[in-house]
Structure formats: C-alpha cells, structure tokens
Amino acid sequence: MAIIEAEELTYTYPVGEKPAFRDVNLKIEEGEFVIITGPSGCGKTTLCRCFNGLIPHFYGGKLEGEIRVCGLNVKEHPTYEIAQHVGMVFQNPENQLFALSVEKDVAFGLENLGVPRKEIRKRIDWALKITGTYNLKNRPPYELSGGQQQRAAIASVLAMNPDVMVLDEPTSFLDPVGAEKIFEVIGRLNREMSMTIILVEHMLDLVSRYADRIIVMHDGRIMMNGDPREVLVSEEARLVGIGIPKATMLYKILKHRGISLNRPPLYSEEACQVIREALSR
C-alpha cells in the first residue's frame, strides 16, 4: 500500500480566489526518495502542508478530494496525530528551534507525546549522532550557523521517528557546503533506514543523484512525474524552468551536436564517467 495517496486533491486558501493546486493525483511508496520541484508559486509548499495535516487543520480553507497518509485520512485526524507519522522540516532553520539548547529542542516533540524521560534521552543522542550534531548538544540555537541549525531541526523531527520526512526547501537559506551536508544526511536516512523522503528543492545539481523520482509542478498541477533522468532531459522540464543539473545540460548539448552518451548523468562525477565511456568506445 502506498504511504501517501492523493486523489483528485484540490485546495484553496481561505484568502485565495483560485486553488493553490488542483486535481492532484499522487502515490508515494514506502522507502521512496521523491523530489518535488517547479517554479515558485506552483503549489509545492502548499501540497507539502497537506501531507501532515497543516492543511486543512491549521490553515483552514477548502480541501477537496481524498488524501490518506499512512492509512490515515488527513481531513479526519488532527495534525498532532499525523505528525507522529510525517515529520516536517521547513525553509527557515531559525524559526524551527525554540528552546535555548539543541538538546531541549530535539526533546520537544517527544515531550509533547509524553515519552518517558529515559527514552527521550536515548532518542536525542541517537538523532543527534545521525545528523552529526552531537557536539552541539548544549549550545543555544542562535549561536549556530544556518547549516547546523537546519541539521538540528532535522534531528528534532527525526527523534520522533516518523515514517515519512517532508523537507520544504531546507537549503534555501544555506550556503552550498551547508546544503551538501543536509543532502548527505537526508540521503543516508533514505538508504540506511529506508525512510520515505519527500524533498521540495530547486538545487537539483546536488540532490537528484539520491532521488528515485522527480515530480515537476507547474501552475498548481503535477506536470511530470517519473524517473529523474527522463524528467530532467525532457523538453517540458526545460520550458517550465526548473534547475536542471549542469551535468544533464551537458548531455543535452552534446546530444544536440550529435554526440550521444550512454545515459544522461545527474552529477559531475557521473558525467566524467559517461564521457570516458563514450571516448573509449
């Protein structure tokens, strides 16, 4: 059974006149790594808010169609119930940490769930180690760099041990090095713990290598939904204006000039490899 299932989903914000997205049909399987991309204002963030019930419970508005997450009907279950299955990481790391130490922040979700203290301590250490923030345990959040803050935020979601982690442009406030570290952590969660990952992202250069699937949204609709390589080389993706990786661009340029490589590469190391293969042919 799919872990997230949406049928004919349409949503309008309370203040909006036209729907933020419409007729979305979507299935995400357990253990998948899915990237959602598309130009700003296409409804990506809004769609993510449906995955843990912030829409419709926190935002109000009109949600039509069906959405089930881990077998729960989102419309019928409150956010705190769905939050135990779906962890959310937001754009701005600063606004996701509200305690005065990283440790206390990671504990926050577990405290809310009434987990016993001993268990909380165990889970904090575990989550901090996975995200590489164990050494920041007692530091106040405002002393940390953006990348460290975002990893701490991921740790605090991870500690709640969700089935799905949804990350809404987690790197847009970060420098490339910080972003790369975040992607490494997410990639590891997906590979080693087979956690389902849904990532909204523009910087496809750094992240498409981890993805099983890329969904392109445009103007409130899902435009493309499929294998990363197929999506990224397609002409539609270019026309919508998503950030196609440089390595894939190179493949397209070469193809245009009559040189065809074995497969479209997604990152520079892979590009090197396929070019070498082509040269030795």
Place this chain on the structure above:
Amino acid sequence: MSVFDGFKFRSISSPIHQLDPRAKFVYVCVLFAVAIMFNNIIPLLILFLIQIPIVFMAKVQKEWMRSMKGSAVFAIMIFAVNLLSLYFYAGHETFTSILERSLAMTVRFIVLVQSFSIFFLTTSPDMLGLALEQSGVPYELCFAFTTAVRFVPVLAEEAQTIIDAQKSRGLEIESGNFLRRIRNYIPILIPLIVNAIRRSLELAETMESRAWGACENRTNLYVLKIKTNDLLLILFSLLLLTVSIYVSIHVYIPPLTSLLM
C-alpha cells in the same frame, strides 16, 4: 557590549549556576525585603558585601561589574535627587546626616540591582521556565516565556539589519528634535513587527508539526529537585530575614558618621 550584558545569562558551570531557580528566587525576594526594611547605611552596606562572595563563586565578576557600571548613572541620579530633596525639605537635620541618608538610598538601589543581576546572570531562562512550570504555572505560559527569551537575540539582530538597510536608503535616525526622532523609528518598527508576526506563524507551524498538544501529561526532559545547597540557601535567606526583622525592631543602628568620629 551594553548594560544588558550585565543581566544576560552565561552558560558557565559554578555552584551558584547549579542552584535551583526557586531557591535563588527566595534569596532575591528576601534581599529585596531586607533592603527596603532599612534606611540606615550600615545594614545596607552589609547586604552589599554579603553578595560579593556569591558573585565570585558564580564566576561572573566581569558581567557583574558591567551591571554595576551601567547602574552608576541611575545611582548618581538617585543620590542627587535624595540629597536635594532632603536638603530643602528636612530643615532640622545636619548636612552629614542628610549626606548619609542619601548615600543609604543609593546603596539600597545598588543592592537591588546587584541581586537582580546575580539572579539573571546565573539562571538559564530554560530553568526559569521549568521552575515556573513546576510551581504550577500553565505550560503554555512557560513556553511563551522561554520562547520569548530565545528570540531576543534574533530580533535584536534583525532590528540591526533593518536599521542598516533603512539607513543605506537615506533614513536619518539621529536627527531632529525629540518627536522627530521617535517618528524616525517608524520605518524600522513596521518591518520588524511584520517580520515578527510572520516568524510567529512559522513557529506555530513547526510546533504543530512536532505534535504540540498531543497529550495531557507531557513529559519534560529536565526536572528540578531541591538539593542540599538549595536548602542551605533558603535557610540562609530565612535566617537573614528573621535577624533583619529582629534588628529593625529592637536594635538601634547608629549612623556611620557617629561611629567614624
């Protein structure tokens, strides 16, 4: 570095930092009460001196000095006002006794600032929130309190950014008369407030996503327990209070000047 650094919590490990906030609160309350009980200079000076070893035990001498320096301006003002008003309205007193009483008022103010400074320098807002929570204050209020404290440095930084941005567009902040200067701050306050509201919405979203309100009896990572040191401090505070009450009723305190002469 500003005066406020003399009151801002520093995370250091010291016996004073490890004390229960509730015990420290009792101590501060007693000091306040005692300081207000007396208006002679000798007991107030004793109060001032009692606290100095505590400052050194807490290893916050530098920050404490800063709070003292910051309050110097107010102390001088209090001294001057007292001196003038006593001089003009209390005709039958000698000048030395007027001087001494004004000094006593000033020392009282310094004692109050000092005990406040020690309390906030050595008590983490997290622990303070926890103390409130364990004293039966609803969790929502305690959470609002610690979160507000957490965002003070963030908002301060944001305010600075906005000031710089508006200045670089030609806003003159430090010009004009008093009213004009207040008006100058409007282009800074509006973006600051709008941003703060936006920030609070994002915070609310995050809280919702971390199962806020999921169960009635939430657990807490930390628990406060009254330890021996806390008991000692409370005992000392109560002793100080009883002795002070006794002294203030039954013992005549001579003025400092008569002792010196």
